[in-house]
Amino acid sequence: MLDNLQLLFVYAPVMNVQMIFDGIFIGAVFALAAYGLALVWGVMNVKNLAQGDFVIMGGYMAFSLYHMGMHPIAALPIVAVLMFLFGWVSYLLIIKRVIDNDMFVSLLATFGLSLFLQQVMNLIYGPEVQTIDSKFPIATMFDSFVTVPMVKVISLLLAGGFAALIVVFMKKSRTGQAIRATAQDARAARVLGINTDRIYAFTFSLNAAICGVAGVLVSMIWVLQPFYGIVYSLRTFAIVTAAGLGNLPAVIGVSFVLGWVEQYAGIIMGAEWQIAAAVMVLLGVLVWRQIQLRRQRQVVR
């Protein structure tokens, strides 16, 4: 551990540049999926355990389109629309029936959905690891010590652009306002003529679309496997729990911090601590919060 710190800060400080970049790239993808989760959690009080599987599903859609000769970036809007439709259907079939029940019913239902999606993806694509080659060049810095694949930069920009789009949508559009109203007080929203059932359906579908976009980015940056959803579910839950529901700047901030913590823990303590460190951050935040005893109600802004 000491020699790793020495390496990091004395012998090869350039490593830090690489790690800060990598942390940002990782964080951007997580931020997307986490914001979707925060949305559904905040508006509908549904904790979607299938979140990661939605991400992987989006990735596989891009994979299929890629094999039909479409570049993943071009496939991105198509995947978003398809996932939106899928979200709507799964809302009508499953979520609608559990939304008024207590938390455990919705946890069970989304867990079931998660298992179902994993098995379907396994049947269609098989258990092998799949990847997409985006064919973007790789930039180098510092005598090629630091590498920055353009695909990650593009992903970062896309994730940022998409997030900005959602924020504007939530703030300015009538549907966005209705979503926020429903999150604050569903009953009052109904009294004022908002069709909350429709808002729920829309929110859940929007989340699926966001996950789909994250999935396309994952397919270009990392690898796809039918059972990899849990990785993304776990991290998005950690991010949302630490950041608080509906607090978009905090979700983005925590995502980046998580990305960096993972990178630095991986270097300093070894790769086996990478995810453990992320979970420890969550634990620390929860304890800190408990000490602060700030138990204010938060809403989607």
Next chain:
Amino acid sequence: MYKKYSVAFGAALAVGVAGLAGGAMAKVEGDTIILGSALSLTGKYSTNGFHTQKGYDFAVDRINSMGGVKVGGKSYKLAITYYDDESTPSRASQLTERLIQQDGVEFMLGPYSTTMTKAVAPVTEKFKVPMVEAEGASRSLFTQGYRYMFAVLSTSEYYLAPVLDIMADKAKAIGKNPADMRIAMAFENDGFSLDVRAGVVDKAKELGMKIVIDDKLPADLSDMSATLTKTKALKPDILLVSGHSKGAATAARQIEEMKIDVPLISYTHCEAAKVQEKFPKSAQGVMCPTQWLSNLPKKDKYFGDAAKWNSDFKKAYPEYSVVPYQTAQASAAVLVFKDAFERANSFDRDKVRDALAATNMETFYGDIKFAPEGNNIAKPMFYRQIQSDGSYKPIITQADMAFPRKADY
């Protein structure tokens, strides 16, 4: 009262007799010897489950068409009862129990993967049913004192360790001291990969090589950039990675992305992850361990040599362009059973077990001779280096190996 008892007694007797008859009949029905196997035909191991099944079936068909198994002057055919273990260990042990207790199977072929074999072996051991397995390579399988389990493949600690021997020879050939070689390595934190690691650690100690990075990758980690960043800073001579197909795919993708130029890179499961197709730039020059080579000069009377088995198999299953070694070793397992039946000249389980323990034969898959623990000690691991056109070149000595690896990013 008396009548009731007699009915009960009669029923019990009938069940007993049926049970006896079932037990005696099921393992060998008429002129058919029935082997049993719980294989992963659905779930995450299903691809390799099917590779294994086809290997078994191909060998059974071949042996049957060439006169079957001769025991006590009579010729028997082989047949296999399969169940799908759904890639779930608990299901595999349940089904094995069912094969033995309900279906009366007395000879088992192994499942796919170390995990499944670990679930199945205690059951076959409990019922003293001989099992020849072809797909569980973990060292830990052979330290449990199992008496009825035999494995035709090389165990996991030989997957990456021999590459250090080749490297040591190479270092000598280019005028360097093998002890100056530095190793960076990352292994998935699971039974198989940690066994691979244990073999490497022992070998590095023996050769005096220094391990500068020794990372353990979590099972669900799809990002090893932290390890690779460190590799870049430390500039080791050798990079070793093991983490099944996803480990190979992640390594290949990120080695290319981060332009890693370590002179010798080796990881397991190259073929399964198809790195030569998906990441041709980064795969070039990578050393891949394999259990078997399709041009291996070993032969038996049923399949001829390895090349003949390979071409015959492709004729029987045209959907394969490259036959994975998992299939070859499955075929070899059936050959081992056939050989043991004939030498035991009996279907007594213990006699067959003893005959299996005394196996010493040459097959298209390589030599097979079992250690007292049940692992095959006669066959080494083989290496192949990925060429610039994506083909795999067998590496026997250091002179065959292109070194340093040409990284053409």
